Amino acid sequence: MSDSDVYEGEMTKNRFSDQDMERFFSGETPEDEVLAKLTPLVRRLRAHDTHRLSEERVTEFAAEAGKLATTIRLNEAGPAAHQGTVSRIRRFNLTLKRKLAAGLASVLLLAGMTGIAVAANDAAPDDTLYGLDKALEAVGVLDGGAAERIEEAQSLFDDGLVAEAISHAAEAVAQTEDAESFSPESAKAAEALEGAALSVLANGDAESLEVREAVAEMLSQMADWITDPELDGRTLGESVSDLAKGIAGAPDGLPDAADNAAEEAEAAEENAEDAGPPEGVPAGPPADVPAGP
Amino acid sequence: MSLSEESFESVLEAAKAGAEWAWASIYRELAGPVTGYLASRGAAEPEDVTSEIFLKVARSIHTFEGDKRSFRSWVFVIAHRRLIDERRSVGRQPDFTEFSPDSPGGNVESEAVDLLITDELRQAFEELTDNQRDVLALRMIAGLTLADTAQVLGKKVGAVKALQRRALEALLEKIDLENVTH
Numbered sequence: 474m475s476d477s478d479v480y481e482g483e484m485t486k487n488r489f490s491d492q493d494m495e496r497f498f499s500g501e502t503p504e505d506e507v508l509a510k511l512t513p514l515v516r517r518l519r520a521h522d523t524h525r526l527s528e529e530r531v532t533e534f535a536a537e538a539g540k541l542a543t544t545i546r547l548n549e550a551g552p553a554a555h556q557g558t559v560s561r562i563r564r565f566n567l568t569l570k571r572k573l574a575a576g577l578a579s580v581l582l583l584a585g586m587t588g589i590a591v592a593a594n595d596a597a598p599d600d601t602l603y604g605l606d607k608a609l610e611a612v613g614v615l616d617g618g619a620a621e622r623i624e625e626a627q628s629l630f631d632d633g634l635v636a637e638a639i640s641h642a643a644e645a646v647a648q649t650e651d652a653e654s655f656s657p658e659s660a661k662a663a664e665a666l667e668g669a670a671l672s673v674l675a676n677g678d679a680e681s682l683e684v685r686e687a688v689a690e691m692l693s694q695m696a697d698w699i700t701d702p703e704l705d706g707r708t709l710g711e712s713v714s715d716l717a718k719g720i721a722g723a724p725d726g727l728p729d730a731a732d733n734a735a736e737e738a739e740a741a742e743e744n745a746e747d748a749g750p751p752e753g754v755p756a757g758p759p760a761d762v763p764a765g766p
Numbered sequence: 767m768s769l770s771e772e773s774f775e776s777v778l779e780a781a782k783a784g785a786e787w788a789w790a791s792i793y794r795e796l797a798g799p800v801t802g803y804l805a806s807r808g809a810a811e812p813e814d815v816t817s818e819i820f821l822k823v824a825r826s827i828h829t830f831e832g833d834k835r836s837f838r839s840w841v842f843v844i845a846h847r848r849l850i851d852e853r854r855s856v857g858r859q860p861d862f863t864e865f866s867p868d869s870p871g872g873n874v875e876s877e878a879v880d881l882l883i884t885d886e887l888r889q890a891f892e893e894l895t896d897n898q899r900d901v902l903a904l905r906m907i908a909g910l911t912l913a914d915t916a917q918v919l920g921k922k923v924g925a926v927k928a929l930q931r932r933a934l935e936a937l938l939e940k941i942d943l944e945n946v947t948h
Contacts, residue, residue, distance in 0.1 A: 488935055491927065495912070498905045498930070507938060515906050526797055534797075534817065535790035538824035543784030546828055 769795055774834035782827055793820060796838065799908045800845050806891075806903045807849055815852070819845050839914035842904065846918050890940035898933035901926055 493503040500516050503509050769777060769791060780788035797816055805812040822844055830840055891899060897919070904915045916926045 487931065489931065494927075494931060494934070497934075498912075500909075508934075511938075526794060531790050531793050531797075532786075534793050534820060535786040538781075538789040538793075538820065539784040539786040541784075541821060541824040542782060542789070542827055545825060546782065546784065 769834060771834050774837070778827075778830075778837065781824075789824065792823075796820075796841055800841065802907045803842065803845060803903050804849060806907050807899065809849060809852060815848060816845075819848055822848075835911070835914065839910060839917055842908055842910060842914070842918045846900070846904075886941050887937075890937050893940060894933055894936055897929055898936065901929045902933045902937070905930060 489497075489503070489505055489508060493505050493508060496503040497505075497508045497512060497515065500512070502512055777788045777791050781792060797820065800819060801812045801816045804815050809815050819841070823841055826844075830837065832840070891902070894902070900919060901915060904910045904918060905912075910918065912923055912926060912930075915930075916923045919926065921929075
């Protein structure tokens, strides 16, 4: 006799109603007296002493699981990305390469805003931005001209001109003269960008998660763009700029001097009233994510 | 404090990327109920098996898409299958009485299961059918819904309804309520 046959046969002599059974199993107090007596037992079982899990055990597991998940994710992304990238490479425009460099510079600025930045050249393998560091190397960012542009953008950012800083990093190379060259490093750069995306996402605290997710998505998008031979330099630069501004919450386009003054005045007022976090960055960890026991 | 639906989405994405804080959140949320479920179903080393299960979750999480409830259900599907594997490899039904909460392996995670393991209740539980014990453990200890329990066990909702009713009634017939709820 199957379980369903038993169910049909016994429908007429049920001791407890379906609703009461569900109240009981969900930990609410049922109407039936007998079930009500058992309910505290269910509640005690359900409240299952998670606070008694040793923090040492939790930390140990979290480290192991984190490494495992990262390894599996990178193993899956790496070979596939590389294969796709290699098959799409034709000729790589130098301007495209430089626009990518500008985009990566924007990412560094954004990382700085969230407090997770490490000086790119000093990043070590365990640092948050090690992946970005390698990506920058792959596209030759850490050489003369591009490094100077990063410094200029950084200076704007330090002065609080976020929109200008991002625009400068992403748009400045629009003035670069076109040149054509084949770059086998674009495959390496795409892989590095994907790795950087995972690194940014995996390293950091809950507080910066929202921005890191957006930055990681941007890096992944750039990894796709970098190997698209149909994409011209200007379009890439604009697309990266749009993504970067969206993350930073900056308005589109370069504001003029009058807008700058008005924005600065507003910002000063807001700072006086409420020193909250930058727009787009969560004020703290998700309110209901337990930080510990 | 448990994870909300809103924060779960962030935790899931971060866990997929390997963030340790996300895995810590997941472990704090579910390791206790999973260990309790395994212990109540006679797993030989519930803590060790729990670790195995969560490492399997870590290996497979990139394949999971869904909300908090379906994630909990997914974890218990993995736990239940691991339990079945153990039963098959041992070649016998697990002897519930062999689990001793006072043994060196009995530890803080099993304290909630100790509540179940009074002699009278344990004996009554053992006299249920295997399916009945599975259903009660998943509903009472793991806290799964009727639909999620059906999914874990690979049964229809109607069948699980019948099983839980019969299991509860059988359990109540065998025990003196005053003894187990003091």
